[in-house]
Amino acid sequence: MSTADGVRGDRTARGTRGARARARIEVTATIKAEARAQLAVEGAAKLSLRAVARELGMASSALYRYFPSRDDLLTALIIDAYDSLGGAAEAAHDSAAGLGPARRWTMVCEAVRVWALAHPHEYALIYGSPVPGYTAPQDTVPAAARVAEVLIGILREAHRGTGLAKPVIPAELRPEARRMAADIAPDLPPETVTAMVACWAELFGLVGFEVFGQLHRVVEDRPTFFRHAADRLAHSVGLVFP
Amino acid sequence: MSTADGVRGDRTARGTRGARARARIEVTATIKAEARAQLAVEGAAKLSLRAVARELGMASSALYRYFPSRDDLLTALIIDAYDSLGGAAEAAHDSAAGLGPARRWTMVCEAVRVWALAHPHEYALIYGSPVPGYTAPQDTVPAAARVAEVLIGILREAHRGTGLAKPVIPAELRPEARRMAADIAPDLPPETVTAMVACWAELFGLVGFEVFGQLHRVVEDRPTFFRHAADRLAHSVGLVFP
DNA sequence: GTCTATAGGCGGATAGAC
């Protein structure tokens, strides 16, 4: 929204505006940080501008200059969480640049898991139960797509090479598979796209079960268990290990 | 807790106690029904005895005779939800008695999906984000295990026959696999138990993504997509289709 | 941009009458 800074040296209205803009960014970040802390204690459903203000030593009404409503703050937190997770997935992928597609797939999956375990409440915000009474605006979509895009990128590269087997799908699923491929990745075989979407959902099933405690007293060596599960997802999407 | 009714015909203290016990059960059911309705509107985090009482035309303090605290009401709802889902899974399995293990597996998975779509808020209660500040008591465990037990039963039967291939797992996972098998199903191969736990988590990943709207504008023909995904899970746990 | 004050709600839980 705001334009670039004015001239730095003088303290004209322009310079002041720049300083204010910077202060605004800082305060906004502080508010979001405190809101994230409250997410952990009370959950998204009870996120309260007043409580954030109290903790920050501000009047609650002051926050309305930064976020017009509680839901706007929630939206900002959701986008931040998707971006943080997406960034972690991209970083894992980039840092595995030299490896083959199947290995990179597994490493991206592991990065998702590690991020989720490190940020359980933000994970709950984006992949847990919807917040009652809140509907995410379209603004969240690009950030939400980043993890899937990393996975698609791996498959695309494998497809250009020889590292991608084509999964088998039944005839009744073929129309939907073609539709999904056209929407999501027209350059990949419909079978691959279909399998990828399923694996994407299954990945978050595994991660969610661990983050939300469903594996308590069921799986103990969860890193090893997860790595193997991610390998199996890779296999099931057609990636072959060298 | 309460014992059976007293003699029906007379209105002694015993008879009255029986009537009261019945009334108590009825009121308890009414409270839970209203609480479930509120779950849909406000979510579990904001479940409020006061709001339930208001809607029922009772004084809020009266509810404390039925549930000592808000968390006890929540626990009752959670157990009911697990039991309802478990019952649906068992019913699906029983109604498919004549079919082979792989088909039964898929039908149980579909029953889970159908139940979840029909009861999204109860699904969120048991498989969504944990309710902040609430920890489920051990009482919920038996009800929570019912779906997994149905799946294990299918594998057990397949294992007794010839319908079960043994999945391959890497050496590093073998100790944990043995541990899980000993805990969960000592009569099944550790590889099978490990794959089953992963598929169980992945199943709820698929279901959760659909129930919570993550497949919106991604998958359109969701019944077909899901059926195929469940078939692939069956395959990946070692069940073979005839 | 931040404050105080205010409106008009909501909640859990308990005491004590009937």
Place this chain on the structure above:
DNA sequence: GTCTATCCGCCTATAGAC
């Protein structure tokens, strides 16, 4: 078992002073 009354806390959001 149900009620009223009560304690003490919480919330979103706005108005208007500085």
